[in-house]
Amino acid sequence: MIVWPSAGVDVKANQTGHAGSAHDAASELGTIDLPAAAGPRVAVIFLQPRCNMHCTFCITEDNFSAMTFEQGAALLGALKAGGTVRSVVLGGGEPFDWPHDVMALGRYGRSLGLLMQVGTNGVALPEGFESADAFDRYVLPLESVEPGPHNAMRLYRRRHHAIIMDRLDALRRVGKSVTISTVITRHNVEHVAAVGEFLRRYVRLGGNVHAWHLYQFLPIGRGGSENELDLAIPETLYLAACTEAEALGLPFRIYRRGDMYHSRTVEFFWIERGRVRWGSEAWRSTLVTVGGESLGT
Numbered sequence: 001m002i003v004w005p006s007a008g009v010d011v012k013a014n015q016t017g018h019a020g021s022a023h024d025a026a027s028e029l030g031t032i033d034l035p036a037a038a039g040p041r042v043a044v045i046f047l048q049p050r051c052n053m054h055c056t057f058c059i060t061e062d063n064f065s066a067m068t069f070e071q072g073a074a075l076l077g078a079l080k081a082g083g084t085v086r087s088v089v090l091g092g093g094e095p096f097d098w099p100h101d102v103m104a105l106g107r108y109g110r111s112l113g114l115l116m117q118v119g120t121n122g123v124a125l126p127e128g129f130e131s132a133d134a135f136d137r138y139v140l141p142l143e144s145v146e147p148g149p150h151n152a153m154r155l156y157r158r159r160h161h162a163i164i165m166d167r168l169d170a171l172r173r174v175g176k177s178v179t180i181s182t183v184i185t186r187h188n189v190e191h192v193a194a195v196g197e198f199l200r201r202y203v204r205l206g207g208n209v210h211a212w213h214l215y216q217f218l219p220i221g222r223g224g225s226e227n228e229l230d231l232a233i234p235e236t237l238y239l240a241a242c243t244e245a246e247a248l249g250l251p252f253r254i255y256r257r258g259d260m261y262h263s264r265t266v267e268f269f270w271i272e273r274g275r276v277r278w279g280s281e282a283w284r285s286t287l288v289t290v291g292g293e294s295l296g297t
Contacts, residue, residue, distance in 0.1 A: 039084025040267035044091050044119075045075060047102070051094040053121050054155045057183050057231055058223030059260075060093060064270045064277070069100040073108055075269060075276065080112040085267075087115040089139060096124040106134035117179070122167040123156060130170040137177040137210060140164060144191040145198045152187055153231075172207040183215045184238050185231040192241040196248045203251055212250070214242050215257040 048066035051058070067075075072090075079085040088109055095102045095118050102118065103126070109116040110133070119139040126132075143150040147161040154160045171178050182188070182195055192214070203209055216238045219228035235258075242256045261268065261283055268279035 039082060040263075040265055041084060042087045042089065042266045043079050043085045044089045044266060044268045045072065046091055046093065046268065046270035047072060047095050047098045047100075048093040050097055051092060051121070052097045052123055052156075053094065053160070054223070055121075056153050056155065056223050056227045057185060057217050059218050059221035060223075061221055064272045065274070066099065067271050069105060071271060072100070072105050076105070076109045076112060076114065079269075080114055085114070087117060089117040089119050091119040091139075094121055094124065096120055096126075103132060103134040110134070110136070119181075121154070121156075121160070122163050123160070125167060129167075130174045130176050137179060138167075138171060139179045139181060140167060141181050141183075142168075142195055142198075143182055143185075144188045145194045146191065149188045149191055153183070153185065168202065168207065172202065172205060175206065175208050177208045177210045179211045179213065180209065181213045181215060183217055184233070184241050185217045186233050187231065189233055189237055189241050193244050193248065196245045196250055199252075200248070200250055209252045211253045211255060212245070213255045213257050214238075214245060215260055218259070 045067075046060075046064060049060055049062045049064055050066065051060070076088065079088065090102060090106065090109075092098065106116045106118060115136050116134070117137040117139055118135045122140055129138075141154065142164055143153045144161075150161040150164075151158050156163070168178065180195075180199060182192065184192060196212070199207075199209055199212060216235070217231050217233065218224055219232055224231070238258070239256075242254070246254055261279055270277055
């Protein structure tokens with residue numbers, strides 16, 4: 001069971017620039033009732049559904065709320081107090097489009113001793129992001145080494161691929177850790193091995209790749225549900241692409257993510273109707289009790 005720290009979290013004392021205490025937010029959010037035996041090592045926090053891009057495969061729904069800064073800080077404190085979570089990924093939507101200070105939230109998580117990561121499309125990263133002390137690792141997308149397939153999947157003024165190349169180069173120059181994510185669809189299934197070879201060269205040039213995640217396209221969410229016919233491939237092709245990537249003998253770990261929402265080591269958290277929700281309960285269609293209130297899923 002993960003419970004909120006009884007002493008609360010003094011947000012102001014941690015120089016986040018936000019007045020007040022996360023203890024007030026914690027008292028509103030209730031108890032996160034996770035069995036200790038199933039405690040996750042990695043927590044993904046959906047800060048908001050809003051994004052500054054439109055991706056054809058996007059699995060994000062619009063049925064949850066943006067967190068306040070204090071709610072985010074309170075959740076970090078609770079996860080740290082729970083004892084099993086070692087690393088947190090701030091995600092969304094787009095974290096750098098969040099109306100609060102995502103860099104300050106990252107710094108606060110690091111002050112708790114958590115390894116802080118941020119999953120971003122890279123568009124709105126601030127100047128000097130690569131050297132900032134807010135995050136230990138960035139999680140960036142790369143759907144293809146060639147601009148065409150990548151930009152066809154990630155729609156941003158037809159230049160998102162160039163933005164990602166620029167962000168990766170900035171991270172390489174300072175040796176900052178990065179995880180790469182690739183969503184395998186009809187548009188890029190034949191380009192996966194080339195992404196692997198690009199990442200091999202990136203490491204040889206000083207890039208610090210922690211891992212490469214290969215996601216199977218899922219026909220859900222605000223993008224995926226509308227583009228299934230255009231993007232979906234048989235599972236056999238997804239698995240073959242993963243096997244080909246693994247055969248490259250790359251100097252970092254490759255993760256197969258056939259269903260990103262179900263994992264023994266990763267848990268997902270968000271705010272819905274003013275309460276914390278988490279994936280292992282909500283996505284199993286059970287009743288969740290949060291702060292004494294039963295919520296149907």
